[in-house]
Amino acid sequence: MSEQKDLNQLGEFGLIDHLSNEFTTIHPSTIKGIGDDAAVISVSETEAMVVSTDMLVEGIHFNLMYTPLMHLGYKSVVVNLSDICAMNAKPEQITVSLAFSSKFPLEAIEELYKGIKAACDVYKVDLVGGDTSTSYSGLTISITAIGRVQKDKITYRSGANEYDLLVVSGDLGAAYMGLQVLEREKEVFKANPDIQPDLEGFDYIIKRQLKPEARKDIVEFLAELEVVPTAMIDISDGLASEILHICKSSKVGCHIYDEKIPIDGATSLAAIDFNLDPATCALNGGEDYELLFTVKQSDYEKIKGNPHMTVIGHMTNENDGCYFIDKNGSAITLKAQGWNHFGQ
Amino acid sequence: MSEQKDLNQLGEFGLIDHLSNEFTTIHPSTIKGIGDDAAVISVSETEAMVVSTDMLVEGIHFNLMYTPLMHLGYKSVVVNLSDICAMNAKPEQITVSLAFSSKFPLEAIEELYKGIKAACDVYKVDLVGGDTSTSYSGLTISITAIGRVQKDKITYRSGANEYDLLVVSGDLGAAYMGLQVLEREKEVFKANPDIQPDLEGFDYIIKRQLKPEARKDIVEFLAELEVVPTAMIDISDGLASEILHICKSSKVGCHIYDEKIPIDGATSLAAIDFNLDPATCALNGGEDYELLFTVKQSDYEKIKGNPHMTVIGHMTNENDGCYFIDKNGSAITLKAQGWNHFGQ
Structure with a gap:
């Protein structure tokens, strides 16, 4: 099966690169095509729309x-809005397409839509279109989100410079640990359906897994603080993977510091319970949907002490490489071990 | 299974209505949400983007x-561009998301993308984003198309008035007959794999099924002729279904004439071969991706004799109902018998 090996070797990002390789863009309105959190389309001299x-x-x-269907509906919207926020844009519209097998009763689809509606209400976005279809098996959800941004505020992955500070919103690793707990309890339940799942004390991390939020508030905070990040990405595949995306796109290196990575106490406790290093969960876990961005050193005063943002390192010269500095001061080469769903 | 019955009773359009019922739009930029061929988003005083x-x-x-994968890629793009054209807009960008099972080798996905690229080249649209994923079974393709239009040129389904002329581009029923031939030869092949499929003489109708085109040229012709249709829709579910959409949205009735419906000779021959009435194939077949639109009587001189457009009837008062006038002059109530894939 040499073909399969090819797909596995490529991975998701490699496959997208490979497939989109021969495509070029011709419309002047296409400012940015494939290769960032969202595409950017010019709509006027000063404004752009972003599409993800x-x-x-x-x-x-x-x-x-x-996964309760209502949570799933909510999360499906949120993961798309997060991509819009990662361009420093404000989400305004979404379309939702569904394919589902006949095993889903109308009530199930209604539950899913309740979650979609809840997300639309919370984030103030309009559902403007979509498609529904049957399928032979399972449920597939495809969402497109559209946002708007002033052209001089757009943040790509490619704008980071040497000496810029690397900043992350919120805390990391919780969604991954939530998933571990849910998977463990699923196995327990499968082995003995009489045993009730033991989720006590895991509220925070389970919520982070099942009902993540998009950091639209961070985009608003940054606007209030008059900080335009030099680069930004959202953390869907794990901190390490996303940092490397910024470094590669921006042609810079970086140092990030173990002791600076924001990890909630509940995440650390769960990690220890599973014999995992909390920092590893943050680096490789994924699904945090926090924003990772770089700012000029001169903006440090504006974000210093902000409870929603943590400086975790700084950018270096491209030739200096990308390093994780552990608590002993040892520099370890940063590697993306995020989830490759073509691999396994 | 009362729930399933509910879904079947609702049908696709009923389900979308039912699910989107509780959603309201709040952004001033959202000019039109669910309920037309595409959503319309204001981007400047004079321009709008349409999204489908x-x-x-x-x-x-x-x-x-x-279905050859290259044709499938092409068609997947075309059906979306057709929706953009149906708003009298010009398509500029698309995003493509794929989910496919591990049975698909990389070469298969490359073939699919060759077709996507061919459509991008022919229609001059930019591929600007997407997503790829594995699935447990089969292939799912989700495409979003984005177009641009002057606000005073947007055509909704709802703008038709009494006395307007009903016009259709190209010819109808061919894609449906192409499907019948392909399905017949599939059954023959399944019964005896040594028998070669007999597709001779069916080139045109098979091409209409496997490689349809979006009538971007009609949008351009209309612009040159300085005709802005009062209402427009693309024919994906069959002429009858689409006419009724216009009548319902525009609150008008209609008379359409059997003898006026444009049907290619190859379509008629195939229909007779299958013991089907050609007009029924045109009315209920679907997948023609022609444009159906209404124009003011005063625009008749501009489109008269145009080989790409056929006047098939006119709009009447809502209270007069929607009728198909057969070759004997009998008026038959128009009914949508288009494809309901939640049924069966």
Whole structure:
């Protein structure tokens, strides 16, 4: 099966690069095509629209055994809005397409839509279109989100410079630990359906897994603080993977510091419970949907002490490489071990 | 299974209405949400963007037994561009999301992308984003198309008035007859794989099924002729269904004439071969991706004799109802018998 090996070797990002390789863009309105969190389309001299799309597949991206459909609807919207926020834009519209097998009763689809509506209400976005279809198996959700941004505020992955500070919103690793707990309890339940799942004390991390939020508030905070990040990305595949995306796109290196990575106490406790290093969960866990961005050193005073943002390192010369500095001061080469769903 | 019955009773359009019922739009930029061929988003005083999305599911929307992957890629793009054209807009960008099972080798996905690229080249649209994922079974393709239009040129389904002329581009029923031939030869092949499929003489109708085109040229012709249709829709579910959409949205009735419906000779021959009435194929067949539109009587001189457009009837008062006038002059109530894939 040499072909399969090819797909696995490429991975998701490699596959997208490979497939989109021969495509060029011709419209002057296309400011940015493939290769960032969202495409950027010029709509006037000063404004642009950003467009992002994601497909979620049952059994690959979600497990209905422990994912309530309402939460799934909410999360499906949020992961797309997060991409819009990662361009420093404000989400305004979404479209939602669904394919589902006949095993889903109308009530199930209604639950899913309740979650979609809740997300639309919370984030003030309009559902403007979509498509519904049957499928032979399972549920597939495809959402496209559209946002708006002033052209001089757009943040790409490619704008980071040497000496810029690397900043992350919120805390990391919680969604990954939430998933570990849910998977463990699923196995316990499968072995003995009489045993009630033991989720006590795990509220925060389970919520982070099942009902993440997009950091639209950070985009607003940055606007209030008059800080335009030099580069930005959202953390869907794990901190390490996203940092490397910024470094590669911006042609810079970086130092990030173990002791600076924001990890909630509940995440650390769960990690220890599972014999995992909390920092590893933050680096490789994914699904945090926090924003990772770089700012000029001169903006440090504006964000210093802000409870929503943590400086975790700084950018270096490209030739200096990308390093994780552990608590002993040892520099370890940063590697992306995020989830490759073509691999396994 | 009362729930299933509910879904079947609702049908696709009923389901979308039902699910989107509780959603309201709040952004001033959202000019039109759900309910037309595409959503309309204001981008400046004079311009709007239109956004449409479609999901194609293996086994539901296409059969890989007789659909070459390159044609499938092409068609997936075209059906979305057709929706953009139906708003009298010009398509400029698309995003493409794919989910496919591990049975697909890289070469298969490359073939699919060759077709996507061919459509991008022919229609001059930019591929600006997307997503790829594995799935547990089959292939799912979700495409979002974005177009641009002057606000005073946007055509909704709702703008038709009494006495307007009803016009259709190209010819109808061919894609449906192409499907019948392909399905027949598939059954022959399944019964005896040594028999070569007999597709001779069916080139035109098979091409209409496997490689339809979006009538971007009609949008350009109309602009040159300085005709802005009062209402427009593309024919994806069959002429009858689309006429009724216009009548319902515009609150008008209509008379359409059997003898006026443009049907290619090859379509008629195939219909007779299958013991079908050609007009029925045009009315209920679907997948023609021609444009159906209404124009003011005063625009008749501009489109008269145009080989790409045929006047097939006129709009009447809402209270007069929607009628198909057969060759004997009998008026038959128009009914949508288009494809309901939640049914059966």
